[in-house]
Amino acid sequence: MAAGPQRTSGDARRHMSYGALNNRFENQRPMSQQLCRNGPHCRKYQDGTCNYNHDFSSLAGNGPGVVPKKNLNVESPAFTPNFTPKSSHAVPVKLGISPKAAAAATFTPRGSGTVTPASISHMKLPSDDFVLPQPFQPSQPYAEFVPGQIFVPQQQQEQSHSIQAQINPYSDPFLSPQTLPQGISSLDGSHQQINPYAQTAQSVPGQTFYQDTTGFKHPLNYHLYASVGPRRENMLPYQRASADFFIPDDLREDLHKKSDAALQTFANSTLPQSVEYFHSLVALDTNNPTGQSTFGYPSWVYKATSSRDGHTYALRRIEGFRLTSEAAIKSFHAWKRVSSASMVQVHDAFTGRWFGDSSLIVVSDYHPMAQTLAEKHFAPSRAGRTGSQVVPENDLWGYLVQLASALKAIHEAGLAAQVMMASKVLLTSKNRLRLNGCGVLDVVKYEQRLPTTELQRADLEDLGRLILGVAARNPTANQNTEKALQLVSRTYSERFRLCLAWLLLPPPVTKDDMSPTQQSEQAQALSDYNINTLLNNIADKVVSAFDSTLHQEDELTSNLMRELENGRLVRLLTKLNVILERPESSTAPGSSTNPASLNQPSSAWSETGERYPLKLFRDYVFHQVDHEGRPVLDLGHIITCLNRLDAGVDEKVQLVSRDEQNIFVMSYKEVKRSFESAWTEISKASSAGRSWPGVRDNNGTTAERHKEVKAKAAELAQPFASAIVWTPDDVGITYQDIGVWVPEPWDTRGGRLALAGDAAPSKPPHRGQGWNHAIQDAFDFIEAFEKVKAGKSKQSELIQDYSDEVAERSAKEVVMSKQSAYMLMNIDNVMASPWFKHGAARSPAVTKTAEAKA
Secondary structure: OOOOOOOOOOOOOOOHHHHHHHOOHHHOOOHHHOEOOOHHHOHHHHHOOOOOEOOOHHHHHHOOOOOOOOOEOOOOOOOOOOOOOOOOOOOOOOOOEOHHHHHOOOOOOOOOOOOOOOOOOOOOOOOOOOOOOOOOOOOOOOOOOOOOOOOOOHHHHHHOOOOOOOOOOOOOOOOOHHHOOOOHHHHHOOOOOOOOOOOOOOOOHHHHHOOOOOOOOOOOOHHHOOOOOOOOOOOOOOOOOHHHHOOOHHHHHHHHHHHHHHHOOOOOOOOOOEEOOEEEEEEOOOOOOOOOOOOOOOEEEEEEEEOOOOOEEEEEEEEOOOOOOHHHHHOOHHHHOOOOOOEOOEEEEEEEOOOOOOEEEEEEEOOOOOEEHHHHHOOHHHOOOHHHHOOOHHHHHHHHHHHHHHHHHHHHOOOOOOOOOHHHEEEEEOOEEEEOOOOHHHHHOOOOOOOHHHHHHHHHHHHHHHHHHHHHOOOOHHHHHHHHHHHHHHHOOHHHHHHHHHHHOOOOOOOOOOOHHHHHHHHHHHHHOOHHHHHHHOHHHHHHHHHHHHHHHHHHHHHHHHOOOOOHHHHHHHHHHHHOOOOOOOOOOOOOOOHHHHHOOOHHHOOOOOOHHHHHHHHHHHOOEOOOOOEOOOHHHHHHHHHHHHHOOOOEEEEEOOOOOOEEEEEHHHHHHHHHHHHHHHHHHHOOOOOOOOOOOOOOOHHHHHHHHHHHHOOOOOOHHHHHHOOOOOOOOOOOOOOOOOOOOOOOOOOOOOOOHHHOOOOOOOOOOHHHHHHHHHHHHHHHHHHHHOOOOOHHHHHHHHHHHHHHHHHHHHHHHHHHHHHHHOHHHHHOOHHHHHOOOOOHHHHHHHHHHO
16 A cells, blocks of 8 residues: 655645545545635636535634635644524535544643634634633532531641642742642532631742741752662672662651751740740640649640750649648759669759649650650550560560669669659660659659658569560550460560569568568568569670660761761861952951952952962852753762862863863862962961061051051050050161071082081071071081091081081971961960960979079
């Protein structure tokens, strides 16, 4: 089958070859059934010579002069139904669909949402410059909002049955699809009733100044520095994956979440503005029902910030407590001395009426995102899934060891915890427990307190009940201890069951009707029922827990080593921004100069200046563009260039000016040398030296020199300031040019020329050692001359060796002198010197010698 030429989609032009192959004479309709292309105004029809049909009454609805195409094309305009009745003499037109319509491209609607009108011939269209706006007429009226008994915003109701769109952290929250109506169907008003109380996205610029709890919150860009799997395990020893350069993702996200929780505050809170020296209170136990708590009073926990040290603490409020004895609050001081890693450290306790009633406030450490063991293992939602709640035995031993460690520290301090229950044990991280709420009952029940020994034995029983409840997955398992222990023995080892039985079944108290032997044995059993006995019996489990802690410490230390010096690039960027485009002035620091002169550009930034390559390097790193002039946002390129600059590698880099007229080929080492030189100059200029170094004009008058020196002496301490200010005006003042003479060996003229004393060594700026050098030079010269005189060596060689030694020795002296000069430029170093601290007293050795001679 012959194939005609292919037509381009959207091209309305007709191809002759295409028509010649497909419009054969036998496939065409009679001419009397084909409408004339010339329309109603055909001249041949007026002359009676046109054989085409001129009945255009069937197209009256589409306007006069509209001539349809011969065949229906897939590119035809949108079909508009005609509701105008046809005339009786109209000839019906048969329309057919071409078989090629099946191969047409898929229809894609345009984004504007408008329909392209059909082309109209011989007809003027109305202008679109002014169009009356059409009022919005929804197909269904909006229903009036009627709030129910339990008000839930509409946005939260829709979240339960709608799929949330994926959040793009780089998108505009006010122009993103999340703020647009969900689908075209919402335009006709067929969605749910309007909620006037719901908080919508901010669309007005002034609305950003008001708090909106449902507003868009940009998520943290974890993907910029956190690696995402899968990860290759078959890498060579010298190869590294992206995950090797960062701390684990779960640890990073956990730390970020804890940081967010610690810094979270509420602006429109009904809580007090401050409680004692704490502010920014945030309620933590909002789901806690009001009622009697473990302490006998309603209890609430808040997070607050201390105004003394700026740290975040947890405040436990005992509502309605009245302090009747000052000794009760003093008994809390003993808890401040208890230190244990398995106990939440307490800091202070006081009473007040900040909440409108008399309340007891207990201050303790705050652990963000911590949950209790009751929330972890006894949550109501987990009651039906007992099979998935089985806690591994190693975790239970870890719980037991940590809580026993806390009890050991408490009991050794002569105290009792009295809060060993699931609601008072915090899970701060994975299998990391801390006993919370300690010391509160000592204050609340001070007058009804029991003997400490009895309370300590009760702590051991409470510890057994707690572990038994977690193991049996039932908080009320202690009500039937025997049955619960049988259930535990089916899942855990016999040793674990025996340990729980020892805790839950303490020896009975000694009675009077017992024999002396029985009383002695009973007393011995009671004395053995303590926390030390428990730890001795589970010593191997304590060692296992300690070993796990050491492994975790090694892992955290390794992760910390990865983050060591992670501020290098920030430090480099800070220095680079301080240096770049910095205006300079040639005036001396401290002089009264017009500030406008500081904005004048420096010659160091010109094309021939020493800092010009830094500008080009800045453009090379941060202002990259592609071949079309679009900015290139390549974070990897920026990090790589800054790391190479910080290391000062020898790799060459091509720096091009913005006008592309200058090109520098420099290594990163050379760029770093220029960078450090510029930073050193700025650092020196920022510190006011006491010797006031700088280049001065020695041609100034004596009066000008007196004025400058006395103005600078005003910042000195007494009596140095007065010594300079009281200097008579007729005293001459000269500027001393301090320089360093380069130590270079000289030509000895074959051993006939030698230098010694001040003529030989280099001149240091401080610590003049001319006398010492002169003595050393004289000794070395005489020793060399005696060897020549004795004939032991040649004169030329000895004198040359002498000259080289003098130059080498003086070079070292210049280095030491320069260091001393920099030290004396800093007044802090001078004041910390032994001479200023201890004075010019004799040393102990000299004093002893003088006393012995006397």
